[in-house]
Amino acid sequence: MPVDTPLDAHPAPTRTGPNATQAITPALLVTLALLSAVAPFATDLYLPAFPAMVADLDTSATAVQLTLTAFLLGLAVGQLLFGPLSDRYGRVRPMLAGAAVCVLASAATVFAPNVEVLIGARFAQGVAGAAGMVIGRAIIADLATGKAAARAFSLMMIVGGVAPVIAPLAGGFLVGPIGWRGALAVILVLSTLMLLAVLLVVRETHTEHRRAALRESRSTLGSPLRDLLGRAYLGHALAFCGAFATMMAYISASPFIYQTMMGLSAGQYGAMFGVNALALLAMSALSARLASRVEVRRVAAVGVASISIATVVLLALSLSGVPAGWLALPLLVIVGSMGLVFGNVTALALGAAPRAAGTASAVLGALQFGVAAAVSPLVSIAGEHTAVPAAIVMLCTSTLAVAAYLVAGRPGRSVPEATR
Missing domain, CATH: 1.20.1250.20 (MFS general substrate transporter like domains)
Structure with missing residues (x-):
């Protein structure tokens, strides 16, 4: 299937306005699904390495567990941050900022000298990684409604749903040969690919014209x-x-x-x-x-x-x-x-x-x-x-x-x- 072929030959009516000619293409859908898959990989891939991390970082099991808790907390905070930002400034700029910071935070986790730095880097990684998750859903909502949107979200879940299955299995195989820093390096690679995918595939769907129209609608609809x-x-x-x-x-x-x-x-x-x-x-x-x-x-x-x-x-x-x-x-x-x-x-x-x-x-x-x-x-x-x-x-x-x-x-x- 060509990358510019719409997913549905007879989709439900998309939103009117400057985005009316855009379609949810397979390339875009796969990109958004991969953005949402970074979170389960970042959560599950390094779990088998927890015992080794306790010894290598000379810390406690509780402190290592906090690296996971910090990431999950960052995901929640990041969604509340990037969602409103994308409504105000458009989808692409906040998503690019989040993807770039996620790469930097992922690099910090790989080279963290102690557990305190690792906890902080994981929190930043969660906050930044949330951008792809929250804005990805908003992009689909920009481009489609009703049955077309439901179909897109279901297909996105098929692509992104493989990650929670693969991540724990991959972690079990990878941690032994490459260690916990190697597992976190895999997440760094995925974050870098996420940034490249946003640059190459994602285009603005919440344009200034659309944002102005929505602001105007508030005067009549509240x-x-x-x-x-x-x-x-x-x-x-x-x-x-x-x-x-x-x-x-x-x-x-x-x-x-x-x-x-x-x-x-x-x-x-x-x-x-x-x-x-x-x-x-x-x-x-x-x-x-x-x-x-x-x-x-x-x-x-x-x-x-x-x-x-x-x-x-x-x-x-x-x-x-x-x-x-x-x-x-x-x-x-x-x-x-x-x-x-x-x-x-x-x-x-x-x-x-x-x-x-x-x-x-x-x-x-x-x-x-x-x-x-x-x-x-x-x-x-x-x-x-x-x-x-x-x-x-x-x-x-x-x-x-x-x-x-x-x-x-x-x-x-x-x-x-x-x-x-």
Whole structure:
């Protein structure tokens, strides 16, 4: 497929104005997906090296763990920073600034002389790396709405969704031969490629003409803050966060469920994790195909409902005392159904705030990581030999997703642009 061929021969109507002739090309989509994949690589690639880092840096395990915490905190802060900046100054300049700083911070992590410098560099790396994640979503929201946007987000998730699967496996193979500094050097290379991709592929989608038109619209439609506080945006954003928190609860609990409870080896656990990840990618591909035929909200509703029902089954099985192997089936359904939710609900949320897509993307990302960080420690609160706490957490977060989704789509509200 040529790089300048639009993804959809019959896309939903794109936004009018100076961007009307632009299309979401495969080159752009792959670039944006790779920008969002830097975070999971930077998170997972060096995890197997934690014990070696304790010895090499002459520090404690807690201090090494802080290098990961600092990065995740930086991601949350960076999204809140770069999203509003991209609404005010356009998409490309803040994205280039973030990519450049990310390269410098990545270099600092490789050559950090002590753990304190490493923690600071990782925080800066997270802040800067967040630019690609938050602005990438805003760029898609600039160029497409409705079914076309939902399809683009689903396809982007297929490309970017491979990273969380590959990163832990690659880290296990790389840390031995090249060490933890070598693993961080790989992240430096990826950050450099990210900067080059932005320079070569990404073009401005939030032009001065468009920004002026949006400023003019405020005089008749009010502040964009009304969009962000509206039921459509908040409902879909919280639905996304509930689903993502369910996913993070699964990820946090999966080593205990598969290895401790089911008795699987590390290799078998990796295989099971990979099967679930493939289910997620397959359902994301199905969602992209359905986007041109089926209403976006209907596809997302099926995904949200499937997740909720599967969490009920998971809790029932956890309480019943059946062999732990039975838990694998509802977990497969939960993870796979995320493919029907993430891309579609993201499109619905950002489509409900078209005048502040960067800020809307930032709030969505900050909520995503904030809620996920809050629920992850709860899954093993009763120890590693029971799945009941994890099942309860996943039922609560999936219930949040269902309730928020219903509120967003309650009859009688005005229909946002993304659903038309």
